[in-house]
Amino acid sequence: MSTEQLIFERGAPGRRAATLPTLDIPEQPLDSLIPAAYLRAEPAPLPEVSEIEVVRHYTHLSQRNFGVDQGFYPLGSCTMKYNPKINEDMASLPGFARLHPLEHESMTQGALQLLYELEQYLAEISGMRRVTLQPAAGAHGEITGLMIIKAYHESRGEGHRNIVLIPDGAHGTNPASATLAGYTTVELRSDARGGVDVAHLEEVLAAHDGKIAALMMTNPNTLGLFDENIVEIARRVHEAGGQLYYDGANSNAILGITRAGDMGFDVVHFNLHKTCSTPHGGGGPGAGPVGVAEHLVPFLPGPLPAQTEDGYAWEDAGPLSIGRVRANCGNFLVLVRAYTYIRFNGPDGMRHVSESAVLNANYVMRALQADYDLPYDRECMHEFVFSANRQKKRGATALDIAKRLLDFGIHPPTIYFPLVVPEAMMIEPTETETRETLDTFIAVMRQIAQEAAERPELLLEAPHDTVVGRLDQTLAARKPDLRWHTQPVQTLA
Numbered sequence: 001m002s003t004e005q006l007i008f009e010r011g012a013p014g015r016r017a018a019t020l021p022t023l024d025i026p027e028q029p030l031d032s033l034i035p036a037a038y039l040r041a042e043p044a045p046l047p048e049v050s051e052i053e054v055v056r057h058y059t060h061l062s063q064r065n066f067g068v069d070q071g072f073y074p075l076g077s078c079t080m081k082y083n084p085k086i087n088e089d090m091a092s093l094p095g096f097a098r099l100h101p102l103e104h105e106s107m108t109q110g111a112l113q114l115l116y117e118l119e120q121y122l123a124e125i126s127g128m129r130r131v132t133l134q135p136a137a138g139a140h141g142e143i144t145g146l147m148i149i150k151a152y153h154e155s156r157g158e159g160h161r162n163i164v165l166i167p168d169g170a171h172g173t174n175p176a177s178a179t180l181a182g183y184t185t186v187e188l189r190s191d192a193r194g195g196v197d198v199a200h201l202e203e204v205l206a207a208h209d210g211k212i213a214a215l216m217m218t219n220p221n222t223l224g225l226f227d228e229n230i231v232e233i234a235r236r237v238h239e240a241g242g243q244l245y246y247d248g249a250n251s252n253a254i255l256g257i258t259r260a261g262d263m264g265f266d267v268v269h270f271n272l273h274k275t276c277s278t279p280h281g282g283g284g285p286g287a288g289p290v291g292v293a294e295h296l297v298p299f300l301p302g303p304l305p306a307q308t309e310d311g312y313a314w315e316d317a318g319p320l321s322i323g324r325v326r327a328n329c330g331n332f333l334v335l336v337r338a339y340t341y342i343r344f345n346g347p348d349g350m351r352h353v354s355e356s357a358v359l360n361a362n363y364v365m366r367a368l369q370a371d372y373d374l375p376y377d378r379e380c381m382h383e384f385v386f387s388a389n390r391q392k393k394r395g396a397t398a399l400d401i402a403k404r405l406l407d408f409g410i411h412p413p414t415i416y417f418p419l420v421v422p423e424a425m426m427i428e429p430t431e432t433e434t435r436e437t438l439d440t441f442i443a444v445m446r447q448i449a450q451e452a453a454e455r456p457e458l459l460l461e462a463p464h465d466t467v468v469g470r471l472d473q474t475l476a477a478r479k480p481d482l483r484w485h486t487q488p489v490q491t492l493a
């Protein structure tokens with residue numbers, strides 16, 4: 001019998017997980033309640049199982065997945081931060097969890113206060129004037145911020161500004177959002193230190209004089225490097241009439257140390273799952289609040305939470321607002337978690353988060369620098385990028401190294417991004433990992449480097465110990481087969 005059958009083939013006719021009390025009212029024939037045309041002729045062939053079988057089945061399935069609660073997850077750019085359990089406790093409080101989004105203001109004062117204060121905290125953290133909490137993800141924040149920039153230019157009779165500048169290492173959502181917002185994107189080259197090439201910026205600004213709507217960038221950038229020229233870059237873009245959009249996805253490196261507003265940015269989006277430890281991914285609800293400088297406040301989506309003489313209330317958006325970008329207040333329970341994280345850490349704690357994230361990344365980078373190529377040999381911020389070029393020459397690529405890590409119960413780093421580094425491996429340890437965990441990772445990466453040099457075939461066949469072996473990644477992404485089959489599709493040998 002295969003492992004899949006052992007897992008899935010459960011149950012016996014008549015077995016139940018629940019026992020209902022005997023019916024004490026007259027039984028009604030089903031077709032008197034539901035039209036016969038909608039009734040099944042035969043019962044659905046569902047497994048009939050006891051409670052413990054159901055529990056084991058789903059527990060087992062959950063263990064086949066990998067999460068930060070299980071092991072080290074240094075997935076650069078994505079910041080797989082530990083989600084403190086106190087966030088969940090707060091989000092489960094019945095007063096929050098059972099709140100109806102259309103409940104009257106007078107009945108939701110606590111929730112409104114939380115949203116109001118969260119907006120204040122995010123404004124303080126980013127150096128912006130006001131923040132909308134509506135957007136449901138980072139990329140949703142990007143399109144919201146770009147729509148605000150567009151509305152701003154249009155309000156000044158400069159709707160002809162149609163170009164958004166984007167550095168070559170940018171996250172893919174940046175050009176995608178700019179295109180969706182109706183802009184043409186122009187790529188900016190990186191310089192030898194990994195930052196924006198200021199000379200190239202000058203050329204591009206001159207070539208598109210009067211057409212620049214915005215520069216969209218993240219700092220630290222996707223190489224994990226802080227662009228020290230940012231104030232100068234901001235000055236030049238502003239002089240050219242453009243706005244500065246800060247992709248705040250990498251804020252984990254700068255909390256309490258510097259702020260987008262102080263660097264010269266006009267618009268910021270947060271990825272609360274990266275910066276404020278809300279649950280990440282899985283397609284579930286997220287939050288990508290957008291903060292703006294004073295001159296862009298009239299264009300924010302509304303309503304915004306406000307403090308009044310009587311407490312808290314929703315303040316309607318003004319006539320220049322781009323309008324709502326999401327129903328109600330956004331994903332409220334995600335916002336509760338972010339609020340909890342900020343209150344739990346406090347201002348000093350938030351700074352400590354970033355300092356620890358940066359320290360951990362530099363510790364790992366320096367420890368492994370002799371084993372992997374480091375294309376930009378500078379102090380990194382919360383993440384860094386190695387190249388597996390050296391290993392590739394011996395037959396094992398970044399993908400093979402990533403797969404081999406799975407054998408050690410470690411989630412691989414992000415690979416082949418950013419595109420400016422060949423065979424890129426983008427490592428982000430995050431702030432909560434212990435010295436021992438980092439040392440284990442370093443030891444494993446050294447062992448893999450040695451294996452790549454001496455027995456690359458071991459890496460080519462990896463992973464060896466996981467439930468599912470090496471998949472055809474393109475096929476798995478493009479044609480996922482998520483159905484359960486009576487006959488197992490893939491079994492362990």
Ligand SMILES: Cc1ncc(COP(=O)(O)O)c(C=O)c1O
Binds near residue numbers: 174250271
């Ligand atoms: C630099 C950067 N920008 C934008 C995004 C998009 O954010 P989201 O996945 O929340 O839409 C990400 C996501 O990883 C990112 O790393």
